[in-house]
Amino acid sequence: MTASNTAPPSTTTTSLSAAWPTVKAENRPWTRWWWMGNAVDEANLTRNLKLYAEAGLGGVEITPIYGAVGYEQSYIDYLSPTWMRMLGATVQQAHTLGMGVDMNLGTGWPYGGPQITPESAAGKLVVQTYEVKAGQRLAEKLVAQDPKQQKLGAPLKAVVAYGPKGERLDLLAKVDASGLLDWRPTAGTWQVYAAFGGHTGQMVKRAAPGGAGLTMDHLSEQALNTYLRRFDTAFGGKPAGIRSFFNDSYEVYDADFSPRLFEEFQQRRGYDLRLYLRELVSKENNDQVARIRDDYRETVAEMVQQNFTKPWTNWIHGQKAVSRNQAHGAPGNVLDLYASVDIPECETFGLTKFPIPDMRYYTVDTKNVPPDPVMMKFASSGANVMGRALTSSETFTWLGEHFKVPLAHCKPQAELAFLTGVNHIFYHGTTYSPEQANWPGWLFYASTNFAPSNSWWPHLKGLNEYITRCQSVLQAGQADNDVLMYWPVYDVRHNAPPKLDMMISIHTIEEWLYPTAFYKNAVQLAKTGYAVDFVSDAMIRQAQATGTSLRVAAQGPSYKALIIPATGYMPVETLANAVKLAQQGATVILQELPKDVPGFHDLEGRRQQLKALTAGLSFAAAGTGVQVTKVGSGQIVLAADVQQALAYSKINRETLTDTGLQFVRRNDKGTRYYYLVNHTANTVDSWVPLNTSAKAVTILDPQDGRAGLASTTAEGGQTKVRLQIKPGESLILKAAEQAEVAGQPWQYLAPTGTPVAVAGDWKLHFTSGGPELPKDQTLTKLTSWTDLADDNAKRFAGTAEYTVTFTMPAKTGADYLLKLGDVRESAHVWINGQDAGYIWSHPYEKKVGAYLKKGKNTLKLEIANLMANRIIDLDKRKVEWRKYHEINFVDLYYKPFDASSWPLQPSGLLGPVTLQPLAVSTEARTQNSGQ
Incomplete structure (x- = not known):
């Protein structure tokens, strides 16, 4: 089952150009929707939902x-008949509005609830020594000493004695x-290790009523299965109309044991882990200890995938829905976990600061690591x-402090997600709130x-339309x-700290990701113009080569090479599978030969x-x-410099990245799409090469929906396209194998002449917000509301209209660029009574020549600020x-949140x-023109 087979009823919109795909519900941004206390009602x-649909969700x-x-x-208690009735009403209303509904298969996070008894609860290995x-x-009984473990139940799982001679x-x-050990050593002093199947005692975090x-x-x-039976009962064997069921990031802490772990370990790894309890829980990090712990972590990884993720997805398919999962945080191979579901999901947590000119940041965040593109690509790689x-991506979590995040901050953060392969954004988020x-x-x-x-909700449509396009x-x-x-x-597992459970978390990437050759290669390859997906050992085992290309899944795309970065520990089977791909015709690039095998079982064998395999090369x-x-x-190909190996193999990079642009590509039946973003401080106005031979290239502007045929030239199998992209802007290129039958040429423009100042008496009228609407004003000079002689303006959050009449x-000009200068924080524009759209992100300008006329013109701007000043007022009072x-x-x-001291x-x-004024530009300028 694939996501496309289970989409909700889709609404379509008329595209501004036939060059744009028809819009459907999944193209629009979706949002996490918190039901606080499940205190919802149909009205x-x-x-x-109507407000969300009108805004473009x-x-x-x-x-x-x-x-x-x-x-x-x-x-309302979770999954009660009343709750199910509210769910049904939601699905029906959403589908009426052309929206879809996903559902977290639990309350709060992680999964758990009243149906989980201690026997089914998250386990913890408890080891006592004697x-x-x-x-x-x-003399003493072998029973768990911790009162918490005694209360939840901690059965004895292993008892091993270690003698003085090994x-x-x-x-x-x-x-x-009763727990008494009937055994006496005959000589020497022995250490006895007793292992108990304990419990973490963790409860569902942020649980709703009926979900604790x-x-x-x-x-x-x-x-x-115990967990899902409650849902089987609630759904009564009937699909609920849910598009996908969701599982949030794995935040099951200290969960390092399960009742069958020892048995599954022996079955999977070939030796009895119970005999190595001492090494397993040792605080040392010698080679043997690290190898045994590596085997343990691999077993846990397989158990998470095979005992949870795969059967969970199968159950969801039985509900005529698809699975959506955040694998990060899990103690497994996140690539395999992401690949096991229908919609892998990453998340952006925290704030990235971009060098876009005049980008203002209102939050100082020394707590969170900025969202890392390499980390996010684990999810998209699993999908790709x-x-x-x-x-999908849980997007904008803690993007800034509450009430201090403008729409302008959302755009580049969403673009960062797009550049990693995300194509289905979920806002984090929206709370159901009664009127x-x-x-x-x-x-x-x-x-x-x-x-x-x-306060910026009236302008959210601008962001939503951009993301939709x-x-x-x-x-x-x-x-x-x-x-x-x-x-x-295996390098990550072997080198991890002694703690048993090793969570692949976005919050610890400085430890397990940043120091690796893998990460350094991923960053450098992206920077220099190579598009990369990541693969696991299991994916390499599954891959096949045809001709010189290889693919992991029959329905997946093909690739030109497999890169194996420098690695200390690699299974023999993985290297053998890579060699097999080369035998079939593929190019395999080794940064260096693997040094050793991981794990403990049959180590020398x-x-x-491995030695024989590498010696044969x-x-x-x-x-x-x-x-x-x-x-x-x-x-x-063996090379310390991976890019030299790629060049030798005639696998060419996209040199467009030399301009500072970043890209992600899609291929739709031979038509290649390039999504390009300028997150630099400089304007790009130049001829940019594409690694494709196209008959025609259409430029699509996702900011406003314009489209037109680009100026192109052909050179050595490449197509060069003339581009103009300012800092903070993006463009999409549609490179077609066939020439476009029709289409207007793209208009290349450049500033000309003296800017026309839009000045005069500005009529300021506050339209919506609070706590009270400030009085109307006439301004001869534009200034902040906080500088007005009106206390209501200082504490106001909402929208206000500025109206001015000026003469052209x-x-x-061939067109005119309306530049708002310093706007806090977004605008809706009308010129001469015509809706000219939204200006909500950098560079805060818009082409408006079509709305202007000679003589008298009227400009109306609806400006929305942040919520902060009204919150400050509430907290001060x-x-x-x-x-x-x-x-x-x-x-x-x-x-505890308190804004009373904020400025x-x-x-x-x-x-x-x-x-x-803008004139038609016939020549590209230098890329750092700084316009």
Whole structure:
């Protein structure tokens, strides 16, 4: 089953040009939708959904959480008949509006709840040690000493005695029902290790009513079945109309055991882990200890995938839905976990600062690591190599401090996600809020507030339309990437700290990702113009080569080479599979030969196999630090510099990145799409080469929907395209194998003449917001609302209209660029009564020549500020608006939120406002023209 087979009823819109794909619900941004206390009703569900649809959202993901204080009488128990009725009403109303509905298969996170008994709960290995001397018998009983473990139940799972001469004895059979050990050593002093199947005791975090309880054991399929039976009962065997069921990032802490772990370990790794309890829990990090711990971590990884992720997806398919999963955080191979579901999902957590001129940042975040593109590509790689249609992203989590995030910050962060292969954005997020709730309504503690109460909500359509246009292209066809690169997960496991459970978390990438050769190669390859997807050992085992190309899945795209970066520990089977691909005709690039095999079982035997395999590869020098061996009909290239190996193999990079542009490509039945972004401080106005031979290239502008045929030239199998992209802007190129039958040429423009100052008496009228509407004003000079002689303006959050009449002496430009100067924070533009659209992101300008006329013109601007000043006012007056159970409401640093000491945020239109005449530009300028 694929995501495209289960989409909700789709709405379509008329594209501004036939060059754009038809818009469907999945192209639009979706949002996480928190149901606080499940205190929802049909009237407010309908009201909320209509507001979301009008703003341009394509769907919602229901995630029930804790509730608001004072509304307890409205709480609804999760999965109760009333809750199911509300779910049905939501699905029906959403589909009527052309929206889709996803559902978190739980409340809060991670999975758990009242159906999870201690036997099915997240497990923890508890090991107690004892000393027994010759001729003596252990007097105390072998029972868990921790009262918490005694309460939850911690059965004895293993007892091993370690002797002074290296002896290891399994003594479990000598323990009676009461816990007494019937054994005496004959000589020396022995250490006895007793292992118990304990529990973490972790409860569901941020649980909703009816969802509280222990966290489930994600290593046990029996525990999963116990968890899912509650949903089988609630759904009654009937599909609920849900498009996808969701699983949030794995945040099951200290969960390092499951009742069948020892048995599964022996089956999978070939030896009894119980005999190596001492090494498993040792704080040392010698080679043997690290290898045993590596085997343990590999077993846990397989259990998470095979006992949870795969059967979970199968159950979802039985519900006529698709699975959507955040694999990061799990103690597994996240590539394999992502590849096991229908819609892999990454997340952007924290803020990236971009060098875009005049980009203002209102948050100082020293707590979070900025979103890392390499980390995000694990999810898109899982989708791409398996031929999945969608990669989603939980986007804008803690993008900044509450009430200080403008729409302008969202755009480059969304673009960063697109550049990693994401094509299905979910906002984090939106809280269901009843109409009767006082402003600011119900809010979640960790979100960027995509809520109708947000002062910039009237302008959200600008961001939504941009994302929709981008995703309509980025969901077309398949990913079009050059090469595959192996992720050496065994290096990560072997070198990890002694703690048993090793979570592949976005919050610890400085430890497990940054120091690796894999990461350094991934960053450098992207920077220099290579499009890369990542693969695991299992994916390499599954891959096949045809001719000189290789692919992992039959329905997936093909790639030109497999890169294996420098790795300390690599299974013999993985290298053998890579050699097999070369024999079939593929190019395999080794940064260096693998040094060793991972794990402990049959170590010397596997080392000999690796030695024999590498010895059989006879390399010959090929110049520039490259060595080559021909294998079958393919080749293996050995080079410390991966890019030299790629150049030798005639796998060309996209040199367009030399301009500073970044890209991601899609291939739709031979038509190649390039999504290009300028996150630099410089304008690119130059001829840019594409690694394709196209008959025609259409430029698509996702900012406003314009389209036109580009100026192109052909040169050596490449197509050169003339581009003009300012800092903060993006363009999409549609490179077609066939010439376009029709289409207007793209208009290349450049500034000419003197800008026309839009000046005069500005009529300022506050239209919506609060706490009270400030008085109308006439301004001869544009200034911040906080500088007006009106206290209501200083504390105001909302929208206000600026109207000015000015004279155009003549219309001589081919077009005119309306430049707003300093605007806090977004604008909706009308010229001479005509809606000219939104200006909400850098560089805060828009082409408006079509709306202007000679003589008198009227410009009306609706400006929206941030929520901050009104929140400051509430906190200064000690008005209690934060009234939630559980965590209540915290700031970026998870401290109680208090804005009373914040300085006022500049608001409104500060200008200067100008109209820059533009002339047709026949020659490209230098790329750093700084326009």
